[in-house]
Amino acid sequence: MARDPGRVLIFDTTLRDGEQSPGASLNLEEKLAIAQQLSRLGVDIIEAGFPFASPGDFNAVQRIAAAVGTPEGPVICGLARAAQGDIRACAEAVAPAANRRIHTFIATSDIHLEHKLRKSRAEVLQIASEMVAYARSLVDDVEFSCEDAGRSDPEFMYQVIEAAIAAGATTINIPDTVGYATPAEFGALIDGINRHVPNIDQAVISVHGHNDLGLAVANFLEAVKNGARQLECTINGIGERAGNASLEELVMALHVRRSYFNPFLGRPPESAEPLTRVRTEEITKTSRLVSNLTGMAVQPNKAIVGANAFAHESGIHQDGVLKNRLTYEIIDARTVGLADNRISLGKLSGRSAFRARLEELGYNLERDDLDDAFARFKELADRKREISDRDLEAIVSEQVQQADEPRYSLKRVQVSCGTGLQPTATITLVNTDGAELTDAAIGTGPVDAVCQALNQLARVPNELVEFSVKSVTEGIDAMGEVTIRLRADGVLYSGHAADTDIVVAAAQAFVNALNRLVAGQQRTPLHPQKTGLHVGDLAAAERPRL
Numbered sequence: 001m002a003r004d005p006g007r008v009l010i011f012d013t014t015l016r017d018g019e020q021s022p023g024a025s026l027n028l029e030e031k032l033a034i035a036q037q038l039s040r041l042g043v044d045i046i047e048a049g050f051p052f053a054s055p056g057d058f059n060a061v062q063r064i065a066a067a068v069g070t071p072e073g074p075v076i077c078g079l080a081r082a083a084q085g086d087i088r089a090c091a092e093a094v095a096p097a098a099n100r101r102i103h104t105f106i107a108t109s110d111i112h113l114e115h116k117l118r119k120s121r122a123e124v125l126q127i128a129s130e131m132v133a134y135a136r137s138l139v140d141d142v143e144f145s146c147e148d149a150g151r152s153d154p155e156f157m158y159q160v161i162e163a164a165i166a167a168g169a170t171t172i173n174i175p176d177t178v179g180y181a182t183p184a185e186f187g188a189l190i191d192g193i194n195r196h197v198p199n200i201d202q203a204v205i206s207v208h209g210h211n212d213l214g215l216a217v218a219n220f221l222e223a224v225k226n227g228a229r230q231l232e233c234t235i236n237g238i239g240e241r242a243g244n245a246s247l248e249e250l251v252m253a254l255h256v257r258r259s260y261f262n263p264f265l266g267r268p269p270e271s272a273e274p275l276t277r278v279r280t281e282e283i284t285k286t287s288r289l290v291s292n293l294t295g296m297a298v299q300p301n302k303a304i305v306g307a308n309a310f311a312h313e314s315g316i317h318q319d320g321v322l323k324n325r326l327t328y329e330i331i332d333a334r335t336v337g338l339a340d341n342r343i344s345l346g347k348l349s350g351r352s353a354f355r356a357r358l359e360e361l362g363y364n365l366e367r368d369d370l371d372d373a374f375a376r377f378k379e380l381a382d383r384k385r386e387i388s389d390r391d392l393e394a395i396v397s398e399q400v401q402q403a404d405e406p407r408y409s410l411k412r413v414q415v416s417c418g419t420g421l422q423p424t425a426t427i428t429l430v431n432t433d434g435a436e437l438t439d440a441a442i443g444t445g446p447v448d449a450v451c452q453a454l455n456q457l458a459r460v461p462n463e464l465v466e467f468s469v470k471s472v473t474e475g476i477d478a479m480g481e482v483t484i485r486l487r488a489d490g491v492l493y494s495g496h497a498a499d500t501d502i503v504v505a506a507a508q509a510f511v512n513a514l515n516r517l518v519a520g521q522q523r524t525p526l527h528p529q530k531t532g533l534h535v536g537d538l539a540a541a542e543r544p545r546l
């Protein structure tokens with residue numbers, strides 16, 4: 001049997017595989033904010049990025065390693081293809097963390113070997129072993145993944161895994177890269193590895209999976225029953241295509257059904273010891289932060305974190321819940337931190353009360369950011385009598401959402417619209433040189449007019465592919481959160497903003513998306529799984545641009 005850490009380790013890859021979702025790219029501040037929140041959530045390992053991809057990605061992993069990788073904090077991990085340049089960059093990037101890991105991978109399925117790597121099985125076996133040994137010469141904690149394990153010949157995979165462990169891998173990850181496996185098959189795959197890899201007792205078995213058939217979470221739970229002790233997942237299940245296995249669903253399944261899973265970990269069914277170290281009360285906040293910063297909305301009926309996950313609409317259900325919650329509820333909303341939305345501040349609250357509440361909520365803003373956020377809070381407090389924690393979170397997530405060096409900032413928005421009027425927007429932007437640019441446009445409605453005026457000013461071709469508004473809290477004076485997604489050259493860029501005036505929120509969200517678009521067009525990071533680097537000599541690949 002594989003090495004057993006005595007509980008299920010949660011490996012969060014929101015900042016790596018999650019960030020590979022179309023339009024989800026994050027700037028440095030956003031990545032740091034998410035990493036800090038993941039640490040509060042209590043994940044065991046944070047996969048912070050793919051350092052070889054670009055200097056920006058390298059820098060982000062290094063900053064996260066320094067800021068979040070404390071001795072008591074999570075392990076900070078970076079991804080590296082099985083190539084020396086990738087592995088060296090990764091080791092440098094994670095170096096500031098007290099607990100650091102290199103995660104290196106190579107595909108093992110024949111379809112990947114033939115068409116992507118153009119390598120024989122013998123070559124892949126040799127590369128895996130050499131590159132794990134190289135990674136192990138740089139750090140003590142090395143994870144090795146057999147990419148496309150779900151479609152690999154198990155007999156060949158057993159050989160690669162055995163060689164990787166012999167070369168020093170401490171975790172062996174089994175990814176269902178294309179989301180093809182079914183739960184029984186995936187469980188049997190893990191069982192087969194346990195039974196056929198002679199040195200498997202020296203490594204932890206991990207699983208990673210995509211949700212193309214909606215089976216990722218079910219597959220992982222079968223894997224746990226068969227000895228997997230690390231789950232690679234993302235907040236809100238974001239990730240390539242249909243996404244990755246969702247962290248909140250896995251953690252809550254293991255929490256709510258603890259007595260069912262306990263025996264698979266050698267515990268008595270009634271054992272109250274948690275199966276993971278995740279602080280479930282932080283789940284809702286983490287989900288909102290990731291959704292706000294990536295611009296990827298959570299579907300209302302999403303398990304655990306969807307807006308309707310704890311809502312009881314039908315009269316029969318409401319009646320039952322009022323008599324006894326257990327009639328229709330298997331999770332108390334407070335367990336995932338949902339009911340905790342205190343009215344915390346108001347018009348008369350000062351800067352120190354504002355800062356103290358933000359700190360209680362887990363946000364430590366730098367001085368300038370704090371000044372800006374406080375100014376926004378004061379503006380909001382003039383319009384809204386009571387400011388709740390959700391309002392504060394909306395203000396802060398907008399604060400960190402600004403692009404690293406935003407090309408434009410929004411100075412003024414003015415719209416006129418109504419019956420018998422042509423909706424018209426006049427917008428003033430300030431560019432990086434401090435110059436003010438003003439233009440006006442007519443649209444089909446006020447938001448359309450705002451978007452037209454902004455496009456006239458920025459002159460960056462794009463197509464608006466998503467516009468969504470939702471209210472942060474209840475009440476007529478609630479803030480509206482707007483998410484905008486723009487497409488340019490086939491790439492998606494998102495922007496998010498909140499304001500009590502949704503036209504202003506829309507303008508700000510559009511500017512945020514435009515700034516990302518401009519920044520994104522100046523950098524094209526490598527994709528770890530899709531770039532052609534594998535075609536040449538993988539082991540010799542050199543880092544190009546650091």
Ligand code: KIV
Pocket residue numbers: 017105145147148173175176177178208210528529
């Ligand atoms: O899906 C996958 O196979 C991956 C690997 C790099 C682990 O993301």
Ligand code: ZN
Pocket residue numbers: 017175177208209210240
């Ligand atoms: Zn993946």
